[in-house]
Amino acid sequence: MTLLELSHVSQAFFTDRKRTRAMVALHDVSLSIEEGEFVSLLGPSGCGKTVTLSLMAGFLQPTEGQVTFKxxxxxxxxxxRGVVFQEYSLMPWLTVRQNLLFALRSSAKALGHPFEKTSAIRRADEALAQVGLAHAADRRPNTLSGGMRQRVAIARLLAMDSDVFLMDEPFSALDEQTRSELDRSLFELWRRDRKTIVFVTHNISEAVAMSSRIVLFSSSPGRIIDQWRLDEDFDRTPGSPAARALADQIRALLPSTFDSNDELEGATIT
Amino acid sequence: MPDRPVHRSADERALAQALAEAPANASVIPVRSLHGRHGLKVASQVLLGLAIGLLIWEVFALVLNSNGSPLGFPYPLETFERLGEYLFAGRSLYGHSIYEHLLASIQHLLVAFALAMVVGIVLGSVLGYFGRIYAIGMVPVSIYQMIPGLAWLPVAILMFGLGDDSAVFIIFAVSSMVITIGVSSGIRMVPPVLVQAAKMMGASGAAIFCRVLVPQASASIVNALRLGMSSAWRVLIAAEMIVGTGVGLGYSIQLTRDLLDYMGSFACITIICLVGLLIDRVVLAWAERAMRQRLGLEEA
Structure with a gap:
């Protein structure tokens, strides 16, 4: 079943206060996300991948075209449509469990479901256990590492049981080792539950390691230039011949300034 | 050439000693006596600062009096003596005890501040929350805020005549604008990602306001109240001096000055300064710290 669909979507933003110029962030993008997919939106900065995610979440309305959910x-x-933001987005005055309860209460109210505290606490604790943070339930976000905070943000969506997880470079602020750990556990989570995930990244190896489909964007204006489906038995192990070949193929489509570099932005070589 | 011994601060020595005494694998070790020493250091800094302030005052008085000023510039010691008489010997300050003056001032302050707090928090929240109203609403607020306290005098007199109500109005006018600006900017400084997250979770506008914006901004709100209180305290004295409240510390300064009792004026100034410090540094600073800690904005 198609969960999310963008049809002929363009998005423009004013670039100056006088509103005399606008930047075209997305130009005529059509994309549909099927249930159970793990889709990575990959591209250099300014390619409109975050804009695409914001449209799917409903934070933005398209300038042109239509975005539909079911x-x-x-x-x-x-x-x-749950979102894991690039920035830390836990309420700092609430404990980890209270953050999840906040999400459960708000979403129950919004969807017209009854909210029952005992079962909500059970659900919150289950979600925390799923991301390996059962022990941190009573801690405040400011006592958690960046990786733990993003895991709580994922647990928040698990608790709300969102139909699709929209993830906007959730691990990009983390160190390399933590990031690949979180990549692995997110992929495991997906393999087990088949949650629909849309994952924005500018890191080619991250996309290759996790996705069931990779959608490559080009920048200025943002367009989709190519897509790849990765089979069940595709060898995602970093450094495997298949993974390396795919990464090379992707790299070949990008402007030469990026070609020696897996990170499409910045100077880090991964 | 022999090495010169490296100078080590008291903190470094205490840490080295603690390390030497601790078991080999400990990750957190107790350190003796540093805490008490820290308190001592702060206290001695405060005392030294006070002493310097008093010394400047003393020198000032000495120089001025050596020029044969007919009135005599009060010295610190005699001022404190006089203050002691007001406070402990029941000496009357023109018909009222100093406590009655203090109480009257605090009453003016609290009535005006309570009103300013309500108006400032409500107005500040509305301006901070509704982006479209903010651009418009900040125009009058910043204009009113530019009016110095005493410039409200004609307005106050026209509205309330001479007396307490005018003083309260002037204090309110100044303090409410300070609080409004602080509260609205505190709400606007809430990271947008928290609001986006709440929207994603389905929170309504009212829930976002009450359960995200206000808690996240509450440290700034307390800080705005603190600023509002200190500006209120400042304008209180001036307002009482001018609108003729009949009783109050500002009024007593005016009265003692009119009667050439400068030592009385100085005693009043001293107690104003002490009470102001007490309110700001002790009560409000504590409230602000407690709030930040409770909110998890600061490492506990």
Missing amino acids: GHPIAKPDPH
Whole structure:
């Protein structure tokens, strides 16, 4: 079943205060996300991949074209489409468990479901256990590492049982080792539950290691230049011949300034 | 040439000793006596600062009096003596005890501040939350805020005549604008990602306001109240001096000055300064710290 669909979507933003110029962030993008897919939106900075995610979440309305969720146009954000933000987004005055309860209470109210605290606590604790943070339930976000905070953000979506997880470079602020650890556990989570995931990244090896489909964007204006489906038995292990060949193929499509570099931005070589 | 011994601070020596005494594998070790020493250091800094301030005052008085000023510039010691008489010997300050003056001032302050707090928090929240109103609403707020306290005098007199109500109005006018600006900027400084996250979880506008914006901004709100209180305290004295409240510390300064009792004026100034410090540094600073800690904005 098609969960999310962008049809002929273009998005423009004013670039100056006087509103005399606009930048085209996305130009005529059509893309559909099927249930159970793990889709990576890959591209250099300024290619509109975060804009695409914001449209799917409902934070933005397209300048042109239509974005639908299960066939209905998206009017505003809602808990069906959970988001893990690039920045830390836990409420700092709440403990980890209270953060999850906040999410459960808000989403129950928004969806017209009854909210029952005992079962909500059980659900929150289950979600924390799923991301390996059962022991941190009573801690405040400011006592957690960056990786733990993003795992709580994932647990928040697990607890709300969102239909699709929209993840905006969630691990890009983390060190390399933590990032690949989180990549692995996210991929495991997906393999087990087949949650639909849309994952924005500018890191080629991250995309190759996890996705069931990679969508490559080009920048200025943002367009989709190519897509690859990765089979069940595709060898995702970093450094495997198949993974390396795919990464090379992707790299070949990008401007030469990026070609020696897996990170499409910045100077880190991974 | 022999090496010169490296100078080590008291902190470094205490740490080295603690390390030497601790078991080999300990990750957190107790350190003796540093805490008490820290308190001592702060206290001695405060005392030294006070002493320098008093010394400047003393020198000032000595120089001025050596020029044969007919009135006599009060010295610190005699001022404190006089203050002691007001405070402990029941000496009256023109018909009222100093406590009655203090109480009257605090009453003016609290009434005005309570009103300013309500108006400032409500107005500041509305301006901070609704982006479209902010651009418009900040115009009058910043204009009113530019009016110095005493410039409200004609307005106050026209509205309330001479007396307490005018003083309260002037304090309110100044303090409410300070609080409004602080609260609205505190709400606007809440990281957008928290609001986006709440929207994604389905929170309504009211829930976002009450359960995200206000808690996240509450440290700034307390800080705005602190600024509002200190500006209120400042304008309180001036307002009482001018609108003729009949009782109050500002009024007593004016009265003692009119009667050439400068030592009385100085005693009043001293107690104003002490009470102001007490309110700001002790009560409000504590509230702000407690709030930041409770909110998890600061490492506990």
